[in-house]
Amino acid sequence: MPSMNALPPTSKSSPDGSVKKAPVLHWGFFVLWLLLLPVAHAEGQPPAAAIASAHPAASKAGMEILQAGGNAFDAAVTVSAVLAVVEPYSSGLGGGGFWLLHRASDGKEVMIDGRETAPLAATRDMYLDSRGQPVARASIDGPLAAGIPGTVAALAHISKHYGRLPLKQSLLPAIRLAKEGFAVNEHYRRMAAFRIDALRASKSAAQQFLKAGEVPPLGHIIRQNDLANTLQTIAEQGRQGFYAGKLAQQMVQAVRTHGGIWSEKDLLAYQVRERKPLVGHYRGWRVVSAALPSSGGVVLLEMLNMLALRDIDSMAEADRIHYLVEVMRRAYRDRARWLGDADFVDIPLKRLLSKEYARQLFASISMQKATPSQSLAGFKPAGRDTTHFSILDKQGNRVAATLSINYPFGSGFVAAGTGVLLNDEMDDFSIKPGVANVYGLVGAEANAIEPGKRMLSSMSPTFLDSEHGVAILGTPGGSRIITMVLLGLLQAVEGNTVGQWVSQPRFHHQYLPDEIQVEPGAFSEKLQQELKQRGHRLSIKERPWGNMQALYWNRKDNEVEVASDPRGGGLAIKSAK
Numbered sequence: 001m002p003s004m005n006a007l008p009p010t011s012k013s014s015p016d017g018s019v020k021k022a023p024v025l026h027w028g029f030f031v032l033w034l035l036l037l038p039v040a041h042a043e044g045q046p047p048a049a050a051i052a053s054a055h056p057a058a059s060k061a062g063m064e065i066l067q068a069g070g071n072a073f074d075a076a077v078t079v080s081a082v083l084a085v086v087e088p089y090s091s092g093l094g095g096g097g098f099w100l101l102h103r104a105s106d107g108k109e110v111m112i113d114g115r116e117t118a119p120l121a122a123t124r125d126m127y128l129d130s131r132g133q134p135v136a137r138a139s140i141d142g143p144l145a146a147g148i149p150g151t152v153a154a155l156a157h158i159s160k161h162y163g164r165l166p167l168k169q170s171l172l173p174a175i176r177l178a179k180e181g182f183a184v185n186e187h188y189r190r191m192a193a194f195r196i197d198a199l200r201a202s203k204s205a206a207q208q209f210l211k212a213g214e215v216p217p218l219g220h221i222i223r224q225n226d227l228a229n230t231l232q233t234i235a236e237q238g239r240q241g242f243y244a245g246k247l248a249q250q251m252v253q254a255v256r257t258h259g260g261i262w263s264e265k266d267l268l269a270y271q272v273r274e275r276k277p278l279v280g281h282y283r284g285w286r287v288v289s290a291a292l293p294s295s296g297g298v299v300l301l302e303m304l305n306m307l308a309l310r311d312i313d314s315m316a317e318a319d320r321i322h323y324l325v326e327v328m329r330r331a332y333r334d335r336a337r338w339l340g341d342a343d344f345v346d347i348p349l350k351r352l353l354s355k356e357y358a359r360q361l362f363a364s365i366s367m368q369k370a371t372p373s374q375s376l377a378g379f380k381p382a383g384r385d386t387t388h389f390s391i392l393d394k395q396g397n398r399v400a401a402t403l404s405i406n407y408p409f410g411s412g413f414v415a416a417g418t419g420v421l422l423n424d425e426m427d428d429f430s431i432k433p434g435v436a437n438v439y440g441l442v443g444a445e446a447n448a449i450e451p452g453k454r455m456l457s458s459m460s461p462t463f464l465d466s467e468h469g470v471a472i473l474g475t476p477g478g479s480r481i482i483t484m485v486l487l488g489l490l491q492a493v494e495g496n497t498v499g500q501w502v503s504q505p506r507f508h509h510q511y512l513p514d515e516i517q518v519e520p521g522a523f524s525e526k527l528q529q530e531l532k533q534r535g536h537r538l539s540i541k542e543r544p545w546g547n548m549q550a551l552y553w554n555r556k557d558n559e560v561e562v563a564s565d566p567r568g569g570g571l572a573i574k575s576a577k
């Protein structure tokens with residue numbers, strides 16, 4: 001396979017073993033370094049706290065928690081929980097996510113991995129029929145599509161290990177909003193219409209999210225008393241309240257009655273993981289992004305490694321877009337070919353992220369002609385919702401979090417009596433090599449289903465850091481998440497405003513389908529012609545995509561700038577100085 005051959009050999013540690021024989025002097029330096037660590041991490045403090053999230057109620061609740069003495073991590077718990085209530089089509093207690101944290105006091109950076117896992121009874125071919133063909137919608141609708149949720153375990157973990165306030169206090173705004181209700185807006189109506197069949201198929205979901213089986217009218221108030229009780233139980237009992245006892249029994253029973261395969265053991269066994277974020281460098285900026293099982297960091301750093309080999313600023317527009325597309329194509333090819341849950345499969349991460357590999361890929365790019373994806377293929381292809389928020393507190397603690405239940409309204413299934421809407425994240429596995437998921441992504445062996453395994457994600461919460469400042473960004477958008485973060489990052493590096501990062505027109509290439517996806521109005525006629533002449537296929541989409549929430553702490557001017565994507569209905573707010 002060309003993709004395999006293209007990889008350079010794994011670099012081995014020094015054959016003479018000299019690395020291990022560190023002289024005593026080095027230990028002395030190491031101890032000194034440890035002693036100086038707190039000083040080294042005196043990062044200064046931002047003049048204001050800031051939050052950008054996809055819903056005004058969540059941003060406001062997060063700010064209230066900061067004002068009540070909480071830190072960015074408490075605010076992250078609050079914002080996540082409120083979004084679970086007011087953005088049920090995007091994320092929730094029945095889903096998962098990644099929370100990228102930076103603690104100012106010691107500079108610790110960690111990714112809290114609350115990604116869903118495949119149930120223990122899951123099998124590799126569980127979404128295929130007896131002839132080995134995918135069963136339509138089996139990994140998308142109903143409880144068979146649901147992975148074991150991780151959000152509640154992650155929130156309890158963040159609160160306990162990083163927060164200042166008790167979980168009970170951080171969950172209060174969400175409990176209040178679940179009881180009081182929120183008003184249906186246009187976006188809610190569009191999402192509910194899109195998933196109406198799945199929602200109608202679940203009696204509890206229909207009661208919670210529809211009105212007499214129809215999309216509720218604008219302004220209709222969605223009250224979720226079962227969800228309020230579930231949140232209250234979690235507030236009182238912590239993660240145990242969700243993963244054991246009555247709630248766990250109710251969820252398992254509902255899932256099994258409707259064709260799912262969860263067991264109580266699955267819930268008890270769920271573990272949140274602390275992962276070391278991936279770190280790379282691009283034009284003087286330190287880039288910190290999601291670790292596996294998100295493909296985000298790997299794909300982003302691979303793209304940046306290739307981009308660093310040319311001066312993209314001095315390129316003509318068509319050259320720049322062409323080059324970016326070729327870079328995207330190659331990195332997404334590697335995503336499809338190599339990536340999955342590193343706890344289950346060996347992934348040649350070092351090689352994929354090496355400068356030497358970037359040079360090899362770079363050498364295969366022609367500036368005159370598009371490389372057909374098929375010529376790179378490692379296998380034969382067959383045939384909003386999610387959410388992000390960014391937080392900075394006045395101490396300089398940072399959170400970038402992207403959370404999901406996958407498709408709008410997840411699997412559409414609510415476990416009776418719990419108010420918990422289950423995800424359909426199982427569709428992020430490669431249900432058959434080369435078969436595309438709902439985002440058109442293909443995958444291979446590395447992302448095949450296995451009991452307890454985490455499905456590969458594209459969610460890419462990201463920090464940038466340099467002497468100039470600190471950026472926090474991310475977005476929903478399925479397979480397009482990583483290219484949106486790339487485009488946002490390039491804007492940041494070029495010194496544009498946060499408003500520009502989140503609003504710029506977007507384009508995307510993901511290897512397969514072999515086409516440049518373009519937001520309406522993003523490319524001029526002339527640019528389209530120039531790209532077509534180089535052999536690119538263009539797919540101009542009807543609707544724009546993404547919902548980026550970003551902020552920037554400009555260290556030089558000591559200013560904080562925060563912005564919410566104009567495509568969504570979010571809110572970016574700042575505290576008083």
Ligand code: DON
Nearest residue numbers: 384385386457458459477478
């Ligand atoms: O984890 C992932 O990559 C997907 N489940 C994210 C889905 C998503 O962003 C949908 N949003 N539009």
